[in-house]
Amino acid sequence: MLRLAVTGASGFLGWHVRVLLRALGWPEPAVVSRAELADPERVAAKVAGVDRVLHLAGVNRGEPADVAAGNVQLAAQLARGLRHCPTPPASVVFANSVQAGNGTPYGDAKATAARILADTGLPLDDLLLPNLYGEHGRPFHNSAVATFCRLLAEGGQPEVHGDRDLSLVHVTDAAARLAGVPAGGSWDPTMPALRIGVRALADRLSAIAATYRTGEIPPLSDRHDVRLFNTYRSHCFPAHYPLALPRRADARGELVETVKVHAGGGQVFCSTTRPAVTRGEHFHLAKVERFVVLRGSAEISLRRVGDTEVLRFPVSGTEPVLVDMPTMWVHKLVNTGSDELVTLFWTNELFDPTSPDTWPEPVEETRPAPVAVGA
Structure with missing residues (x-):
């Protein structure tokens, strides 16, 4: 050090x-x-x-x-x-x-x-x-x-x-x-x-932008694909979010298409969160991460590392939307409802406990921050 x-x-x-x-x-x-x-x-x-x-x-x-x-x-x-x-x-x-x-x-x-x-x-x-x-x-x-x-x-x-x-x-x-x-x-x-x-x-x-326009994930076949995608997403945030997800309903119920990945995979997991409980309070340097609330109501909060402004997105399972976490933005999810929250998460890579690319930091800043670069 x-x-x-x-x-x-x-x-x-x-x-x-x-x-x-x-x-x-x-x-x-x-x-x-x-x-x-x-x-x-x-x-x-x-x-x-x-x-x-x-x-x-x-x-x-x-x-x-x-x-x-x-x-x-x-x-x-x-x-x-x-x-x-x-x-x-x-x-x-x-x-x-x-x-x-x-x-x-x-x-x-x-x-x-x-x-x-x-x-x-x-x-x-x-x-x-x-x-x-x-x-x-x-x-x-x-x-x-x-x-x-x-x-x-x-x-x-x-x-x-x-x-x-x-x-x-x-x-x-x-x-x-x-x-x-x-x-x-x-x-x-x-x-x-x-x-x-x-x-x-x-x-x-241009191909990345065309694929991502509807929230579909472009091919991320190597580290430069991931970093070019993250760079493009940094110019989309926050104006392009949240993005409404396609929904289909019939007599059986509803179907929501949450993640469509071109030529790739990653990891999908689902969590439940009790009322007033927070998840997150960290940022990523390279990992692509998507939040989709499927049941209940929540607030997604984000702050760019080195900045003080906090952006907040109210989301609900009644109208599912996606919010992709931009790299180098601290983020958290809080259950704002009175019932259990159900959230789907997707990341572009399998979780590696030896190299998780998850760096703890509170969204509500409590210590001196790096000077923020102009966007």
């Missing part, structure tokens, strides 16, 4: 780093804000004695000259703070880019930033990151995946004007690599990449 300090903690990658640390119960990292970076003494106070400084702050959009100057300035400010530190950190990890040194203003600035950090004399892990994707990425900013997902979630279609090959890494894998988290659970610090063309990516996400 390492003690960390982080720049760029409120960005896409920084938020995912903090969510992973929170799941594992590691200490909250010391956050160095952009305002603090301008003051060497404040930087020194924040990073003194930590095991690892993660330099995630950067500029990747804007005028080329501004982007270049911004990335060099941020590294220089951190370097000044490190030199002022009476007890320097054990190492620095730089979230660099595979574009470093490629002759563009951005790429050359990232290479210069790496040299500036190396000149501090501290051990430097210069990590060249490819394209990152994942839940709650900013469309038209973080990645083509986020842009395509947002367009599809809003009923549009991605437009591909020029095809090229991409190497995509899920952001939790990158977070694990940066933070020094060993392999385990749903993350992989070796950062296995999905290599795919832009047009093929658009087609793959």
